[in-house]
Amino acid sequence: MNSIALTVAIVGVLGIGAQWLAWRTGWPAIVLMLAAGFIAGPITGLIDPEAAFGEMLEPMVGIGVALILFEGGLSLDLRELRHSGDAVWRLATVGVIVGWVLGAAAGFYIAGLVWPVAVLFGGILIVTGPTVVIPLLRQANIQARPASILKWEGIVNDPTGALCAVIAYEYFRRVAEAPGASLVEVVPPLIFAAILSGLIGYAAAKVIAYLFPRGAVPEYLKVPVLFITVIGVFVICNKIEHEAGLVAVTVMGVALANMAVSSLRSIHPFKENVAVLLVSGIFILLSASLQWEELSYLQTSWRPLLFLLALLFIVRPLTVLISLLGTSVPWNERLFIAWIAPRGIVLVAISGLFALRLGDLGIEGGQLLTGLSFAVVVATVIAHGFTVDIAARLLGIKGTSRPGLLIVGSTPWTIALAKELKALKTPVMVVDSSWQRLGPARREGLPFYHGEILNEATEHNLDLSPFQVLVAATENEAYNTLVCNEFAHEIGRDSVYQLGESVDEDDRHALPPSLRGRALFESGFGVADVNERQSEGWVFRKTKLSDEFDFEDAQEKLPESTHMLMLIRSGTGRLRFFTHAARPDPRAGDTIISFSPPAERHKDQVARRAQRGGGSSPQPA
Template sequence: MEEQAIVIALVGVLGIGAQWIAWRTGWPAIVLMLAAGFLAGPVFGIFDPEHAFGDLLEPMVAIGVALILFEGGLSLDLRELRHAGAGVVRLATLGVLLGWAFGSFAGFWIAGLNWPVAVLFGGILVVTGPTVVIPLLRQSSIQTRPASILKWEAIVNDPTGALCAVIAYEYFRKLNEFPDATIFEVVPPLIIAAVVAGLIGYAAAKVIAWAFPRGVIPEYLKVPVLLTTVIAVFVASNQIEHEAGLLAVTVMGIALANMNVSSLRSIHPFKQNIAVILVSGIFILLASSLKVEDMAYFNWRFGLFLAALLFVVRPATILISLAFSSVPWNERLFLAWIAPRGIVLVAISGLFALRLAELGYADGNVLIGLSFAVVVVTIVAHGFTIDLVAKWLKVKGVSRPGLLIVGSTPWTIALAEQLHKLKTPVLVVDPSWQRLSATRQKGLPFYHGEILNEATEHNLDLGPFQVLVAATENEAYNALVCNEFAYEIGRDAVYQLGEAVGQDDHRKLPDSLRGRALFESGFGVEDVNQRQADGWIFRQTKLSDEFKFADAQEKLPESTHMLLLLRESGTMRFFTHASRPEPRAGDIIISFSPPQKITAEQAAAKNAEKRGPKAQPA
């Protein structure tokens, strides 16, 4: 009991610690988690998950994978298929068959595996996995269409690859019992089982979609009921056929995501948190359970197999599947390179390795070490090169942090204009076409629509914007926008103007509902509007080793208020009522200040300049 508690604590520390280091350094989180697990397990022997959990390890990992796939399904909106539909359908059908065939031939001819083992492993290799693809996409800014194709392929092909492995295993198992058995005796029952599992997942989604909005389930029980339902669907479907549960929970997630259940919005933060914990924990558990003897099977043929997987199997699968499609060539080449494998590959390989050994196939034991090798090689190769390849093929999205401004007012337009000149991506959002007229006249990027409308997140790519400023005339609405986007962008990256001066305390909104208040003085909407009308303007001042922040403050007019500083990397740091960023050389300070007062002597000097030099007396 004590050993299990210690292992659970260590897995949490290593997994979340690796995620934090990845956030700080920009390295692929999956690589760090694999390294942490490998060091804690086979290298230093700090803990052994199989010894600690015994027979419970496999169902723990299986349920964790099911929850991850369900969470991934919840992120798939069918409206995304308008841009990526043709590519997704091809990769989920023709791409699966081609990847299975090419992977099987590579396993047999290059790796030297027995034909049954090669065919089964080729089916598993179809998966790419949301546990690795989605973190990579989150860390790298990729254009919308290739990112959507990769995300859909990862989530849809995970259960498909598992079913391919089941088909191969059942066929060879039946062949052992009945040498005259054909593939047609195996496939139809499995397809029927998959259809039934999918229907179970869809029915569960319908029940949830009916019960949640009608108050059948109280708010505090919605998350527990949802998680319990997912696990029940997974277990029940697996009773019909092995690994059919993965298909069922994926269908359930996709169906639920497209039933417009407003109650699900409140559980999004929780499901994202549980997904991060599960991904971290499962990767640490699987990497630390790897045995040194599993690597003893490796030889030069396995090295060639890994190279073939990277440079032949995946590119051939993508290029043939997307031939004559509307997907541009640069995006096809990008998709042909990015195919990291993850948890599902290792989990399913470990399961079938034991079953193949029971059938008498000695090469079955090789699958555990080989699957880890595939995961490590693909994650390292693709994780460290995704940005470079994306730039080279021109599929990189906006990498400089952008600012999303909600509300088109004279003050926000002036701010947007200032940042636009500094090459910072900026977007002004407002539901009023009339209020947007001044934004359009300035040539600034804009979006006409309600930012809180659910359709907006599908019609508008919010990926490039890491900071939000809500500055409409309505303070309560600004707080609502900040509170809504705090979970997606981050509580420290949503800002609004301060409370109106003199407002009664009982009418003020709680700080927990508001965004960070802009300006150290906490200017309200009326304050900035009045100053804007009085001629106040935004000014930019660049700092250097010789010209420091104190020098800038002396040069600027009195009553100037600092708004933000812009780092050379494009990162924005705002001056707020609660905190002040530390200015340094290379930063650009954006300030809001009154018009410069001109003395009588300065005015006379300017007039003299306009008249030109005086004539010299003879």
């Protein structure tokens, strides 16, 4: 027990530590996790997962992969297919066949695998790993359509690749037992098992969608019930056929995501946290389980290197370009999709599983799959992880690079703020449910969205990816709090702001600070405060800092009653706000945006300063 507990603790520290380091450095997290596991396992012998967990290791990894695929399925909305459905369908059908054939040929002719192992590995290579693809796309800020295609392909093809590996394995198993067996005897039963598993997953989703909104499950039990249901569906369908459970949980996730179960929104933060923990733990466990003898093939032969090069520059590009022939996807997006195909957990997990099973059938070369699959993961993640941004720039499919501001509520104050940000080339969007209130935004030529920000349809009609910060500034403080609380899990609690400071604790009508967004302005100005000053002629002022003109100089030059609102960080364009709880650290090159009295009042203040100081003061910029 001590050994198991220590192994779990070390795996947790290494996995989350690698994730944190990836966040700090911008490096692909999977590379750091693989390195951490490899150092802790084969190199130092600090942990030995197989010795610690024994026969429990395989089912633990299997259930973890199932939960990850289910979580990925919950992020797939069928309405995204309006713009990318044709490409996704082609990649999930034609792409599977072409990729399987080319991958098997490369395994046999280049890697030197025997045909059974090459065919099985070619099926596994279809997967592209959503746990790696989605963070890469988020990191590189890719445009919506290519990002959607890659996300859908990664999640849909994961169970498809597992099913292809099962088909290959079952065929060679039947041949070993009864020479002369044909594909006709093997494939139809497996396809039927996959369809049956998908129906079971869909039925489970329908049951959840029926029970949750009707109060049949209390709120505190919804997450446990959902996760246990996923595990149960996975295990039951795996009894029907090996790895058919992956098909079932993926279908279950996609079905639930498109059944408009409102109560599922409350579990999103929890499921995302669980996914991070599972991804981190599984990668550490699998890489720490590697044995030196499994890597000897990679060290003593030139074939693996050529195989990896063929996979990167021949197999994947040809698969995508052939699949997307005749579609409406532009060529620059096709080339980008053809290059990006990092592999992840499912490839390693399934390869390790079938390596053992091939050995049981007496097929030589199965033991090579484990080391080769890790080589594929490392090569593709490094190649694609460090070039995704460069490729996107060269092919012209980068999204908005500067962080943007989403403003909820069209008022004179928010319109004035949006004009200042637009002048500074910062992406900005004004959202309001009233067409009349949006009139000033239309007249000023500001980007706007007419609709209810809390409506579910807004998620599909408005691309929120360019906006990393939200400011809720409508006339209704409770509504502003509701908006901030709703978007806190998506944008981040530290990136949602609203006007007004939390009411005194003795006030029974106070809104809990845990629900509110961060309060704008150090003074805690409310909606009425800024509207009153706006009517008095207060304006926003921009001040650029430099080595010779620092923040203290700017404060001296601006009117005495000026209130600092935010700064725009030099280079990155990151938005940092002055709040009642914290203030950013201004640096040379930053641009300060302040809310100041009108020019006439400022002139009076300058005159009073001059009288007190016996001289004149410089005019503000």
